[in-house]
Amino acid sequence: MAKDSWNTKALGKALAMATNMAAALAVGYFLGAFLDKRFGTAPWLTLTFFLLGTATGLKMMYETAFGKLEKPEDVRKAVNLKDNLAKMKELREQLKKNQGPTDPES
Amino acid sequence: MQGVLFHIGPVPVYNITVTSWVIMAILALLFYFGTRNMKRIPSGIQNVAEAIVEGLLNFFSGVLGEKRARLYTPLLATFFLFILLCNYSGLVPGAGMVHGFQPPTSDWNVTGALAIVVFFATHYYGIKVHGIGYFKHFVTPFAAFLPLNLLEEVARPLSLTLRLFGNIFAEETILFFLLGMAPFLVPVAMMGLSVLLGAIQALVFTILATSYIGAATEEHESH
Numbered sequence: 001m002a003k004d005s006w007n008t009k010a011l012g013k014a015l016a017m018a019t020n021m022a023a024a025l026a027v028g029y030f031l032g033a034f035l036d037k038r039f040g041t042a043p044w045l046t047l048t049f050f051l052l053g054t055a056t057g058l059k060m061m062y063e064t065a066f067g068k069l070e071k072p073e074d075v076r077k078a079v080n081l082k083d084n085l086a087k088m089k090e091l092r093e094q095l096k097k098n099q100g101p102t103d104p105e106s
Numbered sequence: 107m108q109g110v111l112f113h114i115g116p117v118p119v120y121n122i123t124v125t126s127w128v129i130m131a132i133l134a135l136l137f138y139f140g141t142r143n144m145k146r147i148p149s150g151i152q153n154v155a156e157a158i159v160e161g162l163l164n165f166f167s168g169v170l171g172e173k174r175a176r177l178y179t180p181l182l183a184t185f186f187l188f189i190l191l192c193n194y195s196g197l198v199p200g201a202g203m204v205h206g207f208q209p210p211t212s213d214w215n216v217t218g219a220l221a222i223v224v225f226f227a228t229h230y231y232g233i234k235v236h237g238i239g240y241f242k243h244f245v246t247p248f249a250a251f252l253p254l255n256l257l258e259e260v261a262r263p264l265s266l267t268l269r270l271f272g273n274i275f276a277e278e279t280i281l282f283f284l285l286g287m288a289p290f291l292v293p294v295a296m297m298g299l300s301v302l303l304g305a306i307q308a309l310v311f312t313i314l315a316t317s318y319i320g321a322a323t324e325e326h327e328s329h
Contacts, residue, residue, distance in 0.1 A: 009169060011306070012313035016265065019272075023265035027257055056257040068321075069247045 013064050020064070021057040028053015126210040129191045133184075162186060169313070170320050178319055181227060185220065186312040189270070192216070193304030196278055197297060211307075212278045214271040221263035221270075224315045232322030240322070262318065266311060273307050 032049025036042040059069070062078060069075055077083070110118045140155030148156050162183040166175040189211060196209040210216045232240040244255045277300045284293040 008165075008309060008313055009317065012310045012317070015269065015306075015310050016314055019265040019269045020261065023268060024257060024261040027261045027264055031257075031260075052253055052257060053261075056254045056261060059251075059254050060258055060261070069251075072247050075247050 017061055017064055020060045024057035024060060025050070025053045028056065120213075122208060122210040122213045122216060125195060125207070126188075126192065126216065129188065129195060129210070133187055133191065158187070159183065166316060169316050174320070174323060178231070178316070178323075182312055182316055182319070185224075185315055186308055189220070189308040189311055190305065193274055193308055194301070196274075196281070197300065197304075208278060209274055211270055212275040214267055214275075217271040218263075218267045220311070221266040224266060224318065225259075225263045227315075228318045228322045231319055235323045235325075243322075266314060270307055270311050273303060277303055 028049045028051070029046065031053075032046035035049070036045045039045070063069060066078075069078065109121045111121055111124060112119055136151065137155055140151040144152060159179075163175060163179050166179050166182055169175075170178065192209050192211040194209075196212070229240075232243075236242075245252055246255075277296075281293055281296055281300065284296055
């Protein structure tokens with residue numbers, strides 16, 4: 001039963017990711033546009049809230065995938081460019097090595 | 107707007123409202139007659155009702171843990187059963203022939219209402235469990251995240267609304283056009299798919315509501 005509900009949870013998370021991102025962008029944009037119309041500050045609030053919405057969407061996606069950001073260290077880990085680049089490089093090397101024999105040009 | 111069946115005073119009553127009343131009546135009657143005359147060894151309707159409730163309770167226990175699952179299953183199981191029946195109501199034989207008949211969940215007013223219930227339930231339970239400390243989660247990991255967390259709280263119900271509405275509305279629209287183009291045998295494939303889709307969407311809505319309420323009522327390192 002535990003494994004079963006784990007699978008369903010994963011399904012829920014996967015299906016949630018896409019609409020969460022879209023919903024966060026939409027909320028940011030429409031809230032900004034509404035406030036702009038209210039205060040007559042176009043386009044600045046739209047721009048700000050759209051960017052905030054994008055950030056929210058990315059945060060929601062990150063949290064869905066890797067768990068909640070609880071402490072300031074978690075954020076530092078999430079945005080550490082050097083670490084992430086190194087990790088990506090490693091993954092790319094691994095991918096290259098795995099693909100090697102089937103590559104037609106080699 | 108189309109779909110107004112009749113008026114009660116100044117309030118228009120829509121076709122989807124009537125459909126959801128019927129679905130509520132079916133659920134209420136099923137569980138009323140299932141629990142009216144309870145016996146130790148269940149039979150008949152009581153057996154069905156017990157199987158449904160026990161299955162759902164087990165499922166939520168896997169996510170929330172036994173103690174919290176017992177508290178929140180009444181709400182969450184109702185979500186699941188209501189959405190499931192709403193999604194399947196479009197598949198009742200002859201449903202396409204009745205003019206104006208459509209599943210309640212293919213209207214975004216209904217899915218929006220369900221999502222708003224989830225929204226308020228999450229914060230109500232969160233405040234009930236954590237008291238004023240519940241608001242601390244808006245400034246985790248640090249204060250600069252306040253606008254992001256606030257936007258996230260608004261984005262969640264919108265996301266729930268759009269997912270359920272989008273899927274069921276798309277399925278209904280495809281079925282409608284298939285019925286128009288090739289009424290014989292062709293829509294059966296799509297109907298088979300929509301049986302699966304209806305169950306998955308009901309499950310996904312419920313599992314997300316469960317994880318939102320679960321996250322709001324979680325005990326933080328109290329041991």
